[in-house]
Amino acid sequence: MQGDSRLADWRARALRLEEQVNSVMVSQAYAVRRMLIAVFARGHVLLEGDVGVGKTTLLRAMARGLGGGYERLEGTVDLMPSDLAYHTYIDEDGKPRVEPGPVLRHGESLATFFFNEINRARPQVHSLLLRLMAERSMNAFNREHHFPHLLVFADRNRVEREETFELPAAARDRFFMEIGIAAPETREARRALMFDPKFHDADALIESVDEGLVDYTALNAFASELQNAISVSETLQNYALDLWQAMRDPAAAGIQLDDVDVNTLIAGGGSPRGMSMMIRAARVNAWLAERDMVVPEDIRAVFAETAGHRLFFNPIYELRRDEIIGRLLDAALARIAAP
Amino acid sequence: MTHSSAIVGSSWLLGLMLALAIGVTPARAADIDVAVKNPRAYGHVVGDRLTRGVRFTLPDGYRLERTSLPGQGKLNYWLDLVALSFDALDERGGRVEATFVYQLFYAPLQAGRRELPSFTVRAVGPDDDVIEARVPGFAFTMSPLIELQSEAEFGSQDNDIMLPDERPGLRDVAAPRRTALISVVIAWVAVLAWAWISDRLPGYKRGPFALAAARLKRLRRGTEPATPSALRVLHRAFDATAGRAVFAEDLDGFVAAHPAFADLRDEIDTFFAFSRRFFFVGVESNGDRRHTLTELQRLAEQCRRREARA
Secondary structure (H helix, E strand, O other): OHHHHHHHHHHHHHHHHHHHHHHHOOOOHHHHHHHHHHHHHOOOEEEEEOOOOOHHHHHHHHHHHHOOEEEEEEOOOOOOHHHHHEEEEEOOOOOEEEEEOOOOOOHHHEEEEEEEOHHHOOHHHHHHHHHHHHHOEEEEOOEEEEOOOOEEEEEEOOOOOOOOOOOOHHHHHHOOEEEEEOOOOOHHHHHHHHHOHHHOOHHHHHHOOOOOOOOHHHHHHHHHHHHHHOEOOHHHHHHHHHHHHHHHOOOOOOOOEOOEOHHHHEEEEOOHHHHHHHHHHHHHHHHHOOOOEOOHHHHHHHHHHHHHHHEEEOHHHHOOHHHHHHHHHHHHHHHOOOO | OOHHHHHHHHHHHHHHHHHHHHHHOOOOOOOOEEEEEOOOOOOEOOOOEEEEEEEEEOOOOOEEEHHHOOOOEEEEOOEEEEEEEEEEOOOOOOEEEEEEEEEEOOOOOOOEEEEEOOEEEEEEOOOOOEEEEEEOOEEEEEOOOOOOOOOOEOOOOOOEOOOOOOOOOOOOOHHHHHHHHHHHHHHHHHHHHHHHHOOOOOOOOOOHHHHHHHHHHHOOOOOOEOOHHHHHHHHHHHHHHHOOOOOHHHHHHHHHHOHHHHHHHHHHHHHHHHHHHHHHOOOOOOOOOOOEHHHHHHHHHHHHHHHHHO
């Protein structure tokens, strides 16, 4: 009973955070909900979207609601791994100084780390970031630093391909979700963004989110409590396994796509880690919907974000990835029935 | 003595007699058993070949002496033995099938009796003892090629020597034809029944709910709780109607796309809510199984009617 009231209490706070972030963002309810799921499943997120659609604003609003330290780093071609840990400069006396860099600056209270344009950074930086994500720790100043409350958000620029380093499959697999953020579609939303002065000052806008709505230091404990509280029936397990199988072998599941040979489409992916992350996200979604069990709709709600970026196509299809992946995921969802 | 014991008594007696009969005439161990397969015994004319098969079954250890058989060649002025072949039916030569082909060179003026000659065969035993058996002759009738009639002549209008060819007789096919017709009808009925059940009847496609209703009807009737398979039957009907997997959250879209089911919305909602509890809560024996098979059948039937109307 106490557990139930804790779940309900946390849910109320989570929904308030979602509501406040939604009031800052225009027509991004879908992405905000996915971000919320990632936060409560303690998973790192790869954001995807055009320039200037509000990724940073969304992240800052979310970070403010969570409280804790927020850091942001721009990926560039000459960024070195040490730049994450150390900040070097010449002080007033002309002496070189080394201070903690962006990752270390907040110490253990670092809660949100935003790596902008991750594919502009070199693979050395990627590997350091991957360790930071997987182990939530970093070696600097001759000792190991831990960041137990850290969530990493990364943004990938998909417009340019020059001087970029594409994330390898292993790196993409470590991200819990890949969330696409698109500019608002409706004319009304676009009108508001263009003419409503409220949206011109991002700083003031973010101020409107209550600071520390959700206690970031308690999130880890609550997330595991939440995972244990939501049940998954055998029928649903079968559904998830069927979906997984359909992703690995679409032809055998009877999936057909126009203009794509599904027999040769999939080169790999659909890792067990990814599938377990999918169920984690589905449990959070069920909790947000006030249910104590996962239903197929929960899996469907997080399927594209948790499974899409883990599938790797054959090279001839990889360039058309954006166009094919949505159709493939949709066909799998349409094809696989439960119960 | 009752009737049944009389039967028992008489069968006793019969058994005793049988045993005696076997005992009195035991098959002698050292006999050659001869079984002859003769050709037909009539209607032979000059030049015909007669094939006669003789099967010799020898006692253990005996071998047939080939020289005791008639040799190939001219037997007498009207009979040749044109071919003689042996076929051992077992490895030790204990059973031999001999085939004799005779050719007739006798030209009778009228039908008459002839006989293939009998002969005696010998077999040699393990101790060089000799046993014999007689192959009986074979009597048959030979006929002239053409009937001898002084007043008949070739090509005569009134009395030709040659009779017109007999037309081949027709076999009675009424019974086989009836059997074949019945078989064809049964096969067609079976194919149609299969096509109906599996919804492959060309030109008459039943909707998903019609199939589901039929399938549910085939399940046992009663008020017993709905089984997972019965629930799945109905789920598949919704999936097939929508063309994709339908879940509880999709019902708004489903009803919008298929307005015929709009007035059943409450029943459909109840069904999906029940199914969700049933399959996903994980506790399946919570005593909350409100849907019985009868209710599922009723919902399927209602949906079938809407589907037929749409």
